[in-house]
Amino acid sequence: MQNALRPGSTRIEAVMVAISERIAARSLPPGAKLPSVRAFAKAMQVSVSTVVEAYERLAAQGLVRAKPGSGFYVAAPLAPLSLAQIEPRLDRQMDPLWVSRQSLESGVEVMKPGCGWLPPSWMPEAALRRAMRHLARADAAVLTDYGMPLGLLALRQVLSRRMAEHGMGVSPDQIMLTESGTHALDLICRFLLEPGDCVLVDDPCYFNFNALLRAHRVKIVGVAYRHDGPDIEQFSKIVAEHRPRLYLTNSGVHNPTGASLSPVNAHRVLTLADQAGLTIVEDDIFADFEDVASARLSAFDGLNRVVQIGSFSKTLSASVRCGYIAAKPDWIDGLVDLKIATSFGGGRMAAELVLAMLTDGSYRKYLEGLRARLAAARDAVTARLAPLGITPFLRPRAGMVLWCQLPSGVDSAALARHCLQDDVVLAPGNVFSQSQTAGQFMRFNVAQMNDERIYRSLMRGLDAM
Numbered sequence: 001m002q003n004a005l006r007p008g009s010t011r012i013e014a015v016m017v018a019i020s021e022r023i024a025a026r027s028l029p030p031g032a033k034l035p036s037v038r039a040f041a042k043a044m045q046v047s048v049s050t051v052v053e054a055y056e057r058l059a060a061q062g063l064v065r066a067k068p069g070s071g072f073y074v075a076a077p078l079a080p081l082s083l084a085q086i087e088p089r090l091d092r093q094m095d096p097l098w099v100s101r102q103s104l105e106s107g108v109e110v111m112k113p114g115c116g117w118l119p120p121s122w123m124p125e126a127a128l129r130r131a132m133r134h135l136a137r138a139d140a141a142v143l144t145d146y147g148m149p150l151g152l153l154a155l156r157q158v159l160s161r162r163m164a165e166h167g168m169g170v171s172p173d174q175i176m177l178t179e180s181g182t183h184a185l186d187l188i189c190r191f192l193l194e195p196g197d198c199v200l201v202d203d204p205c206y207f208n209f210n211a212l213l214r215a216h217r218v219k220i221v222g223v224a225y226r227h228d229g230p231d232i233e234q235f236s237k238i239v240a241e242h243r244p245r246l247y248l249t250n251s252g253v254h255n256p257t258g259a260s261l262s263p264v265n266a267h268r269v270l271t272l273a274d275q276a277g278l279t280i281v282e283d284d285i286f287a288d289f290e291d292v293a294s295a296r297l298s299a300f301d302g303l304n305r306v307v308q309i310g311s312f313s314k315t316l317s318a319s320v321r322c323g324y325i326a327a328k329p330d331w332i333d334g335l336v337d338l339k340i341a342t343s344f345g346g347g348r349m350a351a352e353l354v355l356a357m358l359t360d361g362s363y364r365k366y367l368e369g370l371r372a373r374l375a376a377a378r379d380a381v382t383a384r385l386a387p388l389g390i391t392p393f394l395r396p397r398a399g400m401v402l403w404c405q406l407p408s409g410v411d412s413a414a415l416a417r418h419c420l421q422d423d424v425v426l427a428p429g430n431v432f433s434q435s436q437t438a439g440q441f442m443r444f445n446v447a448q449m450n451d452e453r454i455y456r457s458l459m460r461g462l463d464a465m
Contacts, residue, residue, distance in 0.1 A: 011046045015054035018044065023063060023074055034064060034072040097211050102425045113448045114416070114427030116206075116255070117318050118400065122373070122447055124357065124366045128317055131356035135349065142352055146345025149336045151177025151324070155355040159324060163308075166287070167299040170326050174303065176335055177346050181285050181311035181323040182208065185248075187338050188281055188307060188325065189216045193245055200244040202230060204403070204432035204441070206255040206283070209248055222434030225257055227394050229265030232272075239276045246279050252294045253286035256432050256443040257403040258396030260294035270297060273305050284310040288367055289374065289398045303328050312354050314400075315367065322350040374400055377446040384455055385444070388462060393441070402444045410465050412442045418461035424454055 022028040034055065035043070041051045055072045058064045064072045103115040135142070150156065156172040163170045178184040193199070195217035201209055203222030213220050221242050224231040230249070238244070247269075251261040273280055282297050287310065298308040303326060311323035325335060339346070357363060381402060382392055389407035396402070406412055412428035419426050427445075429438030 011044075011050045012054045012057065015040070015044055015046060015051055016058055019054070019058060020063065028074050030074050032074045033070075034074070036071065097207075099207060099425065099427045099431055100211075102420070106423075106425060110423045110425060111448070111451050111454050112425045113444050113454055114425045114442075115445055115448060116401070116427075117314060117445075118370075118447050122370065123317060124315075124363070127357050127360050127362055127366065128320075128353070130360065131353045134356050135352055138352065142348060145348065147177075147348035147351060148346065149340055150175070150332075151346045152348065152351035152355060155351050155358075156324075158355065158358055159326070163326065166293050166296055168296070168303070168308075168326075170303060171329075174326055174329055174332060176325045176327075176332055176339065177351055178309075178311075178323040178325060178339065179343055179347055179350075180313065180321045181283065181309055182212065183321075183343070184309040184311070184323045184325045185209075185212060185281065185283070187335055187342070188246075188309070189213070189218075190338050190342070191331070191335055192279060193218055197246075198242045198244040200235075200238060200242070200247040200278075201434060202249050202254070203434050204256050204429065204438050205248070205434070206250070207427075207431045210434060213248075220434055225254065225259065227259050228262035229259070230269065232265060232268045235269065236272055239272055239278060243276065244278060246281055247273065248281045248283070249297075250283050250286065251296050251298075252284065253289050253396065253399035253401075255286070256401055256427070257393055258399050258401050259394060260397060261297070263295045263300075266295040266297055266300050270301055270305065278305065280306045282306055282308045284308050285314055286399055288315045289371065289400070291371055291398065294397070298326070307331075312358075315370065316354060316357050320350045320353050322347060322354045371398065374398070374447065377449070378402065381444060381446040381449045384449070385458075388455070388458055390442070390458070400445050400447045402446060404442050404444055406440050406442060407462065408440075410462060411439050413439065414465065415442070415458070415461045418464060419454075419457045422453065422457040422460075424457045 019028070019034065028034065034040070037048055037051045037055065041048045044051070055064065059066050059072065062075055065075045066072050099114050103112050106112065150173070153172060155177065156175045159175050160170050160172045178187060189212065193216055196219065198219045198221060199213050200221050200223055201213070202225040204225060205222070210220060221238055221244060223235050223238055251266070253260065269280070272278070280297055284296070284298070287293070298306040308326040309323065312320065327335065378396065382395070385391070385404060390404045393403040393405060406415065413430060416426040416428040427443040429441030429443070430436050432438060432443065
């Protein structure tokens with residue numbers, strides 16, 4: 001047996017993988033004795049101490065157990081064999097969770113132009129490491145204790161000042177930190193909705209909006225989204241007919257279209273919402289991608305009918321889970337109670353890390369470079385897709401996504417399945433569409449498109465169709 005190190009792995013990890021794969025394949029069944037340390041060290045061409053450390057780590061994970069004086073044995077019971085863990089589930093229905101599961105569960109060797117985040121090399125790794133070193137020197141309470149229910153005051157003050165730059169006068173006491181943007185939306189749904197209520201979403205919209213709303217067992221109605229916001233005539237008819245409780249949207253750098261809400265449309269949406277008693281939830285997660293802020297419903301409304309949510313996963317770190325809710329004062333106490341009931345204290349360490357990164361003098365310079373890099377990538381990807389007959393719905397002013405129309409007669413779900421066989425994860429249009437009318441569209445992440453294999457896979461898929 002050769003010691004085949006995978007890229008980025010250590011010799012200890014290579015031994016652990018070799019044993020784990022034998023256990024998963026049942027060649028080492030429950031209760032079986034592992035090869036002796038010396039024999040396996042010779043087979044793997046590593047030191048005895050390497051195998052000892054690997055076996056000890058496997059024991060710590062519960063996969064094996066040590067018998068003093070006897071050796072190491074496979075622990076029981078063993079998890080049921082799952083064929084889905086052996087290869088991708090290409091036949092899974094492309095529901096709103098399909099892209100998320102494919103992107104999150106795939107290894108580093110898989111190309112992910114359908115995912116919604118930046119590659120690690122694009123993120124501010126140096127700033128994150130500085131923040132972690134700073135945090136390591138913090139008081140013990142910061143490292144070990146629960147956070148305040150509202151969340152770290154200093155970070156809420158920073159968020160308040162950032163909102164003021166967008167024309168929003170928001171007190172830090174109107175801001176509550178959450179575990180993520182998704183957690184923020186989940187809390188709002190718990191706070192405002194009952195099963196059976198109607199929620200209005202853009203069509204297309206971010207696919208996890210649909211997934212989360214389904215979990216809350218509400219009725220979802222979509223309104224067509226145009227170059228400058230929702231179709232106002234259709235919006236008015238839906239509000240009159242269905243009386244939705246919430247409208248969930250992105251105003252700046254809309255996901256997946258990349259569009260920006262116009263001031264005229266913002267005014268019309270707020271007028272209709274006020275007439276109908278409709279609450280609007282504005283997800284502002286892409287705010288920092290913009291050079292010049294587009295219209296914000298929350299700024300025009302002053303957090304009267306609008307609740308703003310956001311997080312820092314797109315520009316700082318998806319691994320540091322921290323988001324926020326900004327709402328009118330009389331809703332904050334109820335939201336805090338829900339936060340305590342569902343997650344108790346906040347993620348104090350995550351909030352401290354985010355605070356350190358936002359207040360690092362390099363953050364603004366990093367954003368300037370990121371915006372320029374994304375602008376160049378949008379142009380480059382648009383040019384690469386054009387010969388394939390793939391054209392953008394519009395040219396976004398900012399952000400990482402292109403919402404593109406495929407050549408006539410090509411179904412994006414079928415193309416996504418074809419490309420998945422080449423280890424390319426795409427985002428077909430209908431996972432974003434409540435009405436299932438986006439079958440000829442695909443969302444591309446321009447930051448994840450710098451690999452020639454993606455375009456070759458697209459070409460083969462289009463030729464096959």
